[in-house]
Amino acid sequence: MQLDLNAIAVFAIVAEERNFRAAADRLGVTRSAVSQTIRRMEESLGVALVRRTTRSVSLTEAGEQLHAEIAPAVGDIRAALDEATLLPGRPRGRLRLAVSSIAEHFLSGPYLAAFAEAHPEVALDITVTDEEFDIVAEGFDAGVRLGEVIEQDMIAVPVAGDERQLAVCAPSYRARFGVPSHPSELATHACIGWRPAPKSAPYRWEFAEAGKEFRVEVAPRITTNDMALMIRLAVAGSGITFGMEASFRPLIERGELVPVLEEFCPYFAGFYLYYPSRRNVAPKLRALIDHVQQRR
Secondary structure, eight states: OOOOHHHHHHHHHHHHHSOHHHHHHHHTSOHHHHHHHHHHHHHHHTSOOEEEOSSOEEEOHHHHHHHHHHHHHHHHHHHHHHHHHSOTTOOOEEEEEEEOTTOHHHHSHHHHHHHHHHOTTEEEEEEEOOOOOOTTTTTOSEEEEEGGGSOTTEEEEEOSSOBOEEEEEOHHHHHHHOOOSSGGGGGGSOEEEEOSSTTSOOOOEEEEETTEEEEEOOOOSEEESOHHHHHHHHHTTSOEEEEEHHHHHHHHHTTSOEEESGGGOOOBOOEEEEEEOOSOOOHHHHHHHHHHHHTO
């Protein structure tokens, strides 16, 4: 089969956007041109790559496999083109980041605002998500996650110091029901739990005792994927909740929440900015790496 690099580039953007109109806007062409390019590519390969509906586009199994195979190469080509076309040390262009919702330090307004002010030609495109996926295959330049879940083939730069998870409740809850003296007693308390997605099991709370880590599978009275809601419910006295200490710290300092089981909550390696190992790092990403290293 004849290699059509233009069609591959169009397919890669369709796979990232999952929308013909959005892909067309990025490419500066019509939606019809994008659709026709994908159709010709499918005819050439003899296999369907996308499923089209009136409202959305999704990849077939063959499309997902092809995208996973070409995404690293497309990313390398984009980075190389950035290096070739941008002036050295002049960051610009769209910088796509996938950031954990609990990376409080990185997501703080002043932290990102300072970067945006220092680099006005860089357009930050931040997706806040707790889903686990291949950032290269999905077209992201970098991500921010806890160090323990980052793939070993990635380059990781610490965003801040050590972190810890903490159980907390409102003073009103403590006054009415008391608090557990050991994580095993959580089963007798109202708990507010977190799950990353509707079909996922609630997150098991992680503790340590005498240097040994263990998890407690609580039966939450309320479960959600929204940390902000968990905090509001805890402040309202609905129960004990669990999450990153940084998320609770302002409320603890104001006396709206109190720590629970603190002696069973050890510190661990915190959040990292991570990105694929490439020979050429685009100036826009290099600028963010420098920003992170300067603000540790």
